[in-house]
Amino acid sequence: HINENLYYDTMETTAARDKVLEDPEGKLGGLNAVLFKRLPMREWDRWIDAKMVHPFFVPVTSTVNNSDLNAVAGYRADDTRPVDLLQGVPTAVPCGAFGGSEDWSVSKNGAIAISARPPLAPDEAWTTNRHIYLMKNISSKTSEEVTGENFEELLGECITKGNPGYDTNPVFSPDGKRLAWLTMKSPTYESDAVGILVYDLETQVTSTLLEAETDWDYSPNSLTWSEDGKTLFFTADVRSRQALCSIDSTLGAKQPNGGIRILKGDQSTFLHGEVANSGSRAGHLLLASVQSLTMPTELFVIDSRGDETGLRQVTHFNTQRVADTKLGQVKEFTYRGEKGDDVQSWLIYPAGFTQTEGLSESTPTDPLQKHPLVVIYHGGPQGSSADDWHYRWNLQYFASMGFAVLAPNFHGSTGFGHEFCRDITGNWEIGGRDTIHGVRAVLTEHSWIDPRRVVGLGGSYGGYTSNWLNGNAPEGMFQALVCHCGTFGMRSSYYATDELFFKETE
Template sequence: MATPFHSLDDFIALPRVEALALSPDGSTVVLTVAALKKDGTGYDRSLWSVPSDGAGTPRRLTRSAKGETGAAFTASGDLLFVSARPDAEGDADDESGQLWMLPAAGGEARPVTRLAGGVDGIMATAESSDRVVVAASLLPSAESIEADAALRARRKDKKVSAILHQTYPVRFWDHDLGPAAPHLLVVDADELADTIAAAVADTAAEDEAVRDAAATLADGAGAASPGGADAATEPQPYPATLPRPRDLTPRPGRSADHAAGALTPDGSALVVSLDEREQRAGRRVIVRIDTETGEWTTLFDEIGVDFESPVVSHDGRLVAFLRTVKSTPAAPTDSEVWVAEIDGSAARRVAEGWDRWASSLSFAVGDIALIATADEDGRGPVFRLPLDGGPVERLTEDDFTYTHVRVVPGSAELVALRSSWIAPPHPVRIAGAGTVTPLSSPVATPDAPGSITEVETVAEDGTRVRGWLLLPDGASADAPAPLLLWIHGGPLSSWNAWSWRWAPLLAAARGYAVLLPDPALSTGYGLDFIARGWNSWGGKPYTDLLSITDAVESRSDIDENRTAAMGGSFGGYMANWIAGHTDRFRAIVTHASLWALDQFAGTTDSSEYWQRIFTDEAMIENSPHRFVRDIRTPLLVVHGDKDYRVPVGEGLRLWSELAEHHADAEGRMPHRFLYFPDENHWVLKPQHAVIWYETVFAFLAEHVRGEEPSFPELLG
């Protein structure tokens, strides 16, 4: 049976549910849906409404060429989102994303902000007021949002892109940091002045500002302005028709780069995790900011400890958060769930014997328990953590991973997105007893080729090691399938949820069995399981992978003589390590891989972390580059130039050293290097994803199946 996974063009055209928001009355779920652009080079995002009770049909709420993301509701039921759609009253050339509102009472969406640098995202909304906190970037020397706009205009006019850094880091993931710094701004959405009188007053104020600037220039004072600014780049008044954002983080530096927080129900305070800088690193602290006065109160701060992910109870009395002692080469540390009074007093640990790492937290109805998600045994269930010290209860018992969990007001029920390796994210409702009901969705779940089964083995030290095995249709003892060992990244991760970037069903549709194992360092099996591979990446993670591969190859429906290995990031590291330590695989694909650990640790976007978790000796002993002479397996090396997590220097050095040791007199070798000048740690553009898979499958076909060498036409 043909499925969308049998065609790369059909696969990238599949629409995708990316996020979920729940209305204040609990009746409506809003989904963010991405659909392929007509030219096939990107995705358009729109918002869709579906009933939260499982009945009814989806209804599209937004349509714009720029799309919408970050949906959230105000207490009044108005829908907020971020979009770069045109603002009829703004600058026609402005393409920055702004905060928009779709009124609950009906009518067209209207802008709530008009910031020169745009809005980066919605951080928090209040349960019982229309107050919202957004993240937005402002230039450090600007004293106001008007001054920020003027200075941005002057930099643009002079085509200045230079950035002067005073602190580390200087870049993150795939983008440069600075010169603007992230701020947290509070906006009162109910102050949106949508009247004719306000619009007239706003226009009059803008005209007066332009006349004043022109008069100043005419008097000769303009020559003193930086860069000879003219009236177009002088500060203009912020629109009176829009609620004026108030800055809660003046002079933030880089403290809000990874901020996460929640508003109290009345919106009077923001409880937020921020970075406290320490030389080139930092620790996460939790502060409470009064949203009226801007006054800060530090709630939790310890040297060598990170406090993160704060959430506030429905009655505004409690705050829950994660507390993690920073890891060292000696051992990984636990991620602990804590709860305290809203002023930081009476802090205590919750679910102390629960050996799992919460990936999300929220308060249950009645504030007597926390609702959490966490990796567990190759799944991502929903858990209930009682605050009275009672045992942790697992609420979902299926093979799915849950995200975007929201508590239905006044109910023990939840809504969420869930996914597995054979089902992309889709909305569901979870009853108090754990029964899961799929909701209507504008996106149909595609048919999956083949089947999935759970596999496991016992490692050399007696530890259980498990994974998922995708089997193609027709695999049998009479027609055993070639095997792909597919290694996850992280390394603190698990093969337990759908990924549009890594889609093993594409390989299954082409006749490959795909092994998705969770070796040492994987999450969801307890701290001891992670510790088995700590400071020793080439040890237990490697032997675990070989042990479970041995177990799967012993199956009659697997062809042990036709195998390959592949992985990205940490998976790429393991692919490189495997290449230097065994020749059992016919081909190896290594994407965005770590090659020389000492080089990587000093050039990645967060060097302090990587250098902190390894000893100097282990960083040398576990570096794949030391074994380049021993590589006998053809490698497909893949790297993007905008990868700042694993900088392209890793791929360039790997390629150089392969040529140094394995090229013949004419420079030829069996290895290949697929390079993307404008992709980051992953390959995200649809047209490039097609090229990636075409190249990978052609490389595997050549070396695993013995087919003639080929490459995609569009590679030239």
């Protein structure tokens, strides 16, 4: 499968229009204008033009001709041209700024499921709505031009038409008989609780494996079937770590002995799939990427039964580099927030600063021997400062410069329950207020941190928090505040985005 950015009708039309717009003879007089008749007009950092990303497929056949230079692993692509799965449909797949290959799935039986916005929906800017569309036989697709404006019919059967919120991450079972996906109910809240649904292609019945909000206090964010089809693996933000979890693909979350198992929750994990030919552990070994605040991403093999003897690190790309580098020790630091309940945060000691020194009662009083504090508050606001090796906001980077680092997961953060996450909606100030409580708590408990050298920084919602703290933090608490891509007012921000569902909900 490949992706291409094109006008939604045909590749020939795309090529012809591109040639006209190049205007080599200057017939357009340098004109470069787009007439917008509907929202959205923008998507994050780009203007939305008439081109849309579509997935293509090329049929392949097996070959025994070892001399065929165009064959790969015993298969050869047909000589026919690629076929646009969504030809004639004005919608994008992958969908949105963060879409990817998880927006579609192909079964062994030739069916395909896609997650897409309803074509040319008039309320697109005001809703999160994405549906699951099912095409039962992609082999019947051709490259012939499609006409007409019954766009949804060209997408196939919509199996989620009763749900106005997100339906994403479709994935077929190995036998091709069932389709699972993630679902949200709210049409306007992009951080709503997430559930898991399964559709039976033979009976055309949809069943609920995980009822959002009621069955679990966390939200799945990925889906992978086990090779035998009995289990669905997924990851979820659980207390600011991407935990690897599993659920029975038939009984779901309500089975008598507990339906959801956390297989690995002590670091952040991304699952790639099962390991083939694994001997006595066949059907139980998983290949995953694992990372943390003290370890860049490496590949691990994990036993899905929870057997620790099956845990094995496969790659060591950075093992020696990490061993040769001074990193700050990482601690979870919990304090009372604005609402009087617990707020979790990460406290990272300056690189090379030992735990004994940090907990010593005889901490030096000389300010030059104390350490400055950097406070990093995440964006979203529904997100988290996670136990991972972030490649932009890497907390160890600040620790390496001699800072202590405090990263609060204030009310509104994911991974601490749905109610905790919703606490920030309509109340964006609570992130800043929780941050103030965190600074006070860490300065009280750790006298080796210099209260006269505290700085704060954040991006996006974190930038908003810097702006808010600039006018609301206790005088002298922060010596500097950094705002990266942050807003300063909800009303002005309303006119700076086409995701109006976000502003009208928040």
